[in-house]
Amino acid sequence: MPACLYSFRPFLCLPRHDISSLFIPIGRRKPNQTKNLSFSPFSLTNPYTGNPIFQPRTTSLTLSRRPRIANLISGPLSWKMDRLDGPARLMIVSDLDHTMVDHHDPENTSLLRFNALWESLYRHDSLLVFSTGRSPTLYKQLRNEKPMLTPDITITSVGTEITYGDSMVPDQGWVNVLNQKWDRNVVLEETAKLPQLKFQSETEQRPHKVSFYVEKGHAQDVISSLSDRFEKRGLHVKIIYSGGIDLDILPQGAGKGQALAYLLKKFKEGGKPPINTLVCGDSGNDAELFSIPDVYGVMVSNAQEELLQWHAEHAKENTKIIHASNRCAAGIIEAIGHFGLGPNTSPRDSSDILVSKLDNSNPSHEVVKFYITYERWRRAEAEKSDLLIQSLKHICHPTGIAVHPSGVEHSLHECIDTFGPHYGDKQGKQFRVWLDRVFTSQIGSTSWLVKFDKWELTDDGRHCSLTTILLNSEPGNPGAFSLLHVHQTWLEGFAARCQNDWIF
Ligand code: GLC
Ligand code: MG
Numbered sequence: 001m002p003a004c005l006y007s008f009r010p011f012l013c014l015p016r017h018d019i020s021s022l023f024i025p026i027g028r029r030k031p032n033q034t035k036n037l038s039f040s041p042f043s044l045t046n047p048y049t050g051n052p053i054f055q056p057r058t059t060s061l062t063l064s065r066r067p068r069i070a071n072l073i074s075g076p077l078s079w080k081m082d083r084l085d086g087p088a089r090l091m092i093v094s095d096l097d098h099t100m101v102d103h104h105d106p107e108n109t110s111l112l113r114f115n116a117l118w119e120s121l122y123r124h125d126s127l128l129v130f131s132t133g134r135s136p137t138l139y140k141q142l143r144n145e146k147p148m149l150t151p152d153i154t155i156t157s158v159g160t161e162i163t164y165g166d167s168m169v170p171d172q173g174w175v176n177v178l179n180q181k182w183d184r185n186v187v188l189e190e191t192a193k194l195p196q197l198k199f200q201s202e203t204e205q206r207p208h209k210v211s212f213y214v215e216k217g218h219a220q221d222v223i224s225s226l227s228d229r230f231e232k233r234g235l236h237v238k239i240i241y242s243g244g245i246d247l248d249i250l251p252q253g254a255g256k257g258q259a260l261a262y263l264l265k266k267f268k269e270g271g272k273p274p275i276n277t278l279v280c281g282d283s284g285n286d287a288e289l290f291s292i293p294d295v296y297g298v299m300v301s302n303a304q305e306e307l308l309q310w311h312a313e314h315a316k317e318n319t320k321i322i323h324a325s326n327r328c329a330a331g332i333i334e335a336i337g338h339f340g341l342g343p344n345t346s347p348r349d350s351s352d353i354l355v356s357k358l359d360n361s362n363p364s365h366e367v368v369k370f371y372i373t374y375e376r377w378r379r380a381e382a383e384k385s386d387l388l389i390q391s392l393k394h395i396c397h398p399t400g401i402a403v404h405p406s407g408v409e410h411s412l413h414e415c416i417d418t419f420g421p422h423y424g425d426k427q428g429k430q431f432r433v434w435l436d437r438v439f440t441s442q443i444g445s446t447s448w449l450v451k452f453d454k455w456e457l458t459d460d461g462r463h464c465s466l467t468t469i470l471l472n473s474e475p476g477n478p479g480a481f482s483l484l485h486v487h488q489t490w491l492e493g494f495a496a497r498c499q500n501d502w503i504f
Contacts (some may be wrong), residue, residue, distance in 0.1 A: 083152070084272070088127040090341050091274035092118075093155075093260055093289060094332060095281040096132040096139070099300055101146050102328035108147050110330035112434055115149050117333060117346035119438040119452070120368040126342075127274065129263070131155040131256045133242060133285050136168065137203040147434050147457055158240060158248050158285050159259035160208035166437075174262060178208045181236050182251040190229040196222050197247065210249045214241070222247070242284035243304060256281075257288025264292070276341050280332045283307055287314075290321055297321040298335035300328050347372055361479035363448040363471050364438045370395075370483075371454065374504060375433040380424035389420045395482050397472075402486040405465040406499045412483060419503050432457040446473050448481070453491065456502070463502065464494035 094100045102110055118128060130151040132139055139156050142148070154163045160178060162171040187210045191197050197212040204211045214222050219241050226249070230237050236252035260279070267273045278296045279289035284306040290297040291314065299307055301324050308323065315321055322338055324331030337344035347369050373392070376382035396412035403409050410418070438452040447470065454467045465488035471481045486504065496502045 084125060084127070086125075087267070087272040088125065088274040089276070090122060090126040090336075091129060091277045092126070092332065093129040093131050093277065093279045093295075095256075095283070095286050095289075096130055096134065096142060096148075098282040098302060098304075098328065099280050099286070100130065100329055100332070101142065101148070102302075105328075108432070110326070110328050110333070112147060112432060113346040113348045114329035114333060115147065115434045115436075116348045116368050116372060117344070118149060119435050120347050120362075120365040121343050123438050124362075124364060124440060127152045129153040129155065129260075131159065131259065131286075131289065133158045133246065133248065135203050135206055135209075136161065136163075144462075147432055147455065149434075149436050150453075153263065155256065155259045157204075157206040157209045158250060158254070159256040159288075160206060160250055160254045162259055162263065174259065175207075177262065178251045178254050180251075180253070182208060183235055184208075184210065186230070186233050186235045187237065187249050190226065190233065191249070193229070194222055194225060200246070208251050208254055212247045212249075213245050214247045216244045219247070240285050241306065244306065246285075248285065255288045256285055257290075257292055260289060260292050260295075276339075278332070278335060278339070278341060280335070281307065282328075284310070287311075290315055290318075295320070296335065296339045296341065298331055298338075299323045300331035301325050302327045302331075361481075363440045363450045363469075363473075363481055366471065366481045367438065367450050367452065367469055368435055371433050371435055371504070374419070375431065377419070378422055378424070378426040379431055380427040384423050389416060392416050392419070397482055397484050400484050400486075402504065403488060404499070405488040405490045405495065405502065412486065415486075415503060422503065426458070430457060430459045446475055447471065447484075448473065454488070454504075456496070458496075458501070460497055460501075462494065463496040464491040465489060465502070466491055 097103065100111065100114070102108070105111075118126075122128075128149060128151040130139075130153075132142075132155070134142065134156055136154075136156050139154065150166050152165070154168055155161065156163070162174045163169055164171065184207070191210065191212065196214055196218040198214070199205070200211040200213060223239050223241065226239055238250045238252050238255055240248045240250065240255065242248070260277075264273065264277070276296065277292075277294070278298065279286075279292065280298050280300065281287075281289055282300050282302060283304040286299075287307055287310040289295070290299075290311065297318075297320060299311060299321070303323065311321065311323070320339070322335060324334045324338075326334045333344050333346065336342060347365065370392075373382060373388070377388070382388060393413055393416045396416060398411075398413060400412035401409055402412050402415045434455050434457075436453040436455060438450060440448055440450045442448050450469045450471060452467055453464050455462060455464045468485075468487045469483060470485040472484055473479075473481050488504075490496075
């Protein structure tokens with residue numbers, strides 16, 4: 001057995017000051033306030049958190065902490081997809097509840113598998129779109145409850161609200177489209193006449209969506225009675241029944257399918273239609289997604305009867321739609337493989353993660369694997385071997401430095417030494433690690449910066465550090481990477497209470 005599972009040692013050794021000179025600090029999360037800050041190259045302090053912060057100085061890099069989408073909306077009806085150089089290789093448009101998110105799996109196994117796959121092999125050239133019936137309020141609640149990624153585009157309230165980026169900048173153009181021929185007051189007047197309709201919570205009543213609960217047995221009668229009433233009032237609405245309980249009333253031109261069609265039209269007008277689009281759903285309000293021309297579709301194995309029935313009646317012959325044999329996000333991964341849309345092996349699918357190398361290995365993939373190994377070590381799911389510690393050390397340059405989010409610096413080798421005794425310290429406890437928004441830039445012929453949000457879910461809550469890693473690859477072997485510098489700073493509001501518990 002080789003002493004080291006990684007076959008290549010780092011070959012580029014930057015003295016520390018050289019590494020630091022790659023960065024200049026900026027404020028983050030409050031961009032309009034950064035101009036008030038004055039920094040010298042080494043006063044790397046975020047005035048909001050007191051923590052050090054970095055951004056690459058090299059001007060040719062595009063290493064925004066956030067996907068750039070939100071910044072690039074240039075007007076109500078136009079936005080540019082400049083985060084990607086070309087068309088998205090794959091655009092996934094997925095429902096959340098019981099599709100991306102499995103509420104019957106407290107371990108979130110398939111969601112974490114999907115996350116690792118997406119961040120390691122798709123984030124850099126593909127687009128993630130969440131399309132949910134939830135209002136922005138309930139959507140944000142779900143994001144706090146589950147280990148979810150940040151999508152590029154979020155479509156909420158059953159296709160009535162489209163927003164971009166993490167800051168969820170609304171598409172005003174879509175609002176203008178929906179305002180046509182919509183009169184919310186008429187909806188309220190007519191629905192008030194039917195006692196079988198029970199109002200959903202206030203948060204779920206939106207400008208272009210009025211939502212109720214209706215017992216399954218009454219649904220058909222209520223829907224046809226409402227249709228007649230709206231017709232008489234001259235109002236063109238769409239009535240959608242989902243999950244055997246929820247009834248949504250939307251403008252005729254709204255809905256998850258119409259919102260997707262609107263986005264696809266924009267991409268086309270911008271000259272960047274996605275190469276492939278995969279829609280994913282489980283219930284009635286997702287049906288429309290599957291009728292958009294040219295998209296691939298997956299109904300997850302646990303899809304509701306109403307969606308399967310819709311499919312049987314309207315789309316049975318469409319070979320681009322499958323009913324997966326796996327639940328939720330595992331069904332999405334299955335569909336990627338079934339349709340040949342790209343790699344469908346998640347780094348989490350491999351048990352011997354450090355030795356598994358992909359032909360298309362890239363810095364993001366290496367970093368994702370590194371943190372899965374970290375999680376498995378602490379959960380005692382990796383084999384407890386000195387070899388593993390040695391190989392971790394081997395991929396860290398001897399003079400490499402890790403700046404802990406508390407601001408304390410250690411050599412990377414010291415960090416690995418500290419890490420070893422933590423084997424199994426999270427066994428039987430809640431402990432999950434996932435990376436979000438992994439963005440990689442090549443900054444030299446053999447060096448790369450990988451920036452991402454590193455999350456830990458523990459019994460103590462969830463914590464996050466904004467992380468930058470400088471990696472090196474060897475000429476002639478571009479698939480082998482070594483860590484030269486790790487820099488972390490707490491995401492405001494998500495610092496670990498026990499800072500020693502956070503190792504990388
Ligand atoms: C979500 C929304 C709800 C809607 C349902 C079906 O649960 O919160 O308002 O009725 O999706 O679209
Ligand atoms: Mg659903």
